Amino acid sequence: MLQHNQLGPQGEYTAYFLSQFARKEIPNAALAHPNASSNNLLEQVEAWIGEICPGVRLNFVSLVDVDLVSLRYSFAAGELTSNPFRPTNVGFGLTYTLPVLAAILSLPPGGLLLVENPEAHLHSRGQVQIGELLARAAAGGVQVLVETHSDHVLNGVRLAVKAGRIGTNQVTLQYFDRREVGRLVSRVTPLHIDRNGRIDHWPGGFFDEWDKSLEELLKP
Numbered sequence: 001m002l003q004h005n006q007l008g009p010q011g012e013y014t015a016y017f018l019s020q021f022a023r024k025e026i027p028n029a030a031l032a033h034p035n036a037s038s039n040n041l042l043e044q045v046e047a048w049i050g051e052i053c054p055g056v057r058l059n060f061v062s063l064v065d066v067d068l069v070s071l072r073y074s075f076a077a078g079e080l081t082s083n084p085f086r087p088t089n090v091g092f093g094l095t096y097t098l099p100v101l102a103a104i105l106s107l108p109p110g111g112l113l114l115v116e117n118p119e120a121h122l123h124s125r126g127q128v129q130i131g132e133l134l135a136r137a138a139a140g141g142v143q144v145l146v147e148t149h150s151d152h153v154l155n156g157v158r159l160a161v162k163a164g165r166i167g168t169n170q171v172t173l174q175y176f177d178r179r180e181v182g183r184l185v186s187r188v189t190p191l192h193i194d195r196n197g198r199i200d201h202w203p204g205g206f207f208d209e210w211d212k213s214l215e216e217l218l219k220p
Helices: 014-021 041-049 092-106 124-139 151-162 209-218
Strands: 056-063 068-077 112-116 143-147 173-180 184-191
Touching: 014 041, 014 056, 014 068, 014 092, 041 056, 041 092, 092 112, 092 124, 112 124, 124 143, 124 151
Parallel strands: 112 143
Antiparallel strands: 056 068, 173 184
16 A cells, blocks of 8 residues: 555545655645645645644554554644544544545646545535645646536636636536437536636536526515
């Protein structure tokens, strides 16, 4: 596992991975969080996960005899730090997003990252942050393929484009839906983001539920 830097297909080795490579510098300095005290992997992961849940601290307890690592979360506010908690006793979004952050921050330029639903179990603000971080990874030379149902993740990418953190030529959007032509087939619609983060057109069904709901609410 360590020889191949594996996190596991479902991120099951993330705690062990982070405990072993905690002091290793992230290979893509463009992803460095400005509030972290160094570019070490653990401090960068803590800084970025703090955008999702402020004050999170990661604690690892190694069980050397059985090659296992136990993960605990604690929470800091000012000079105070809470007792450590098991992952089952905190919001599941932390544990779900931890492998995603570890993968993004540990991949060198030229790497390939496949992510499915990075928004799951996250507050909308955290979803935007994940979208922006994925965009920054792509701008730094990582090939990133993301499947998402979140307009917040999409907006994180759009904001990264508008801020100049990634070029429009580095972002490709594909909208998948189904249609009947005697049978059900998938239709792929390419979309384009301009330098202001605006999308050239919005097909029916493409993140339009907010507008539909608002129209219903505004009806007399």
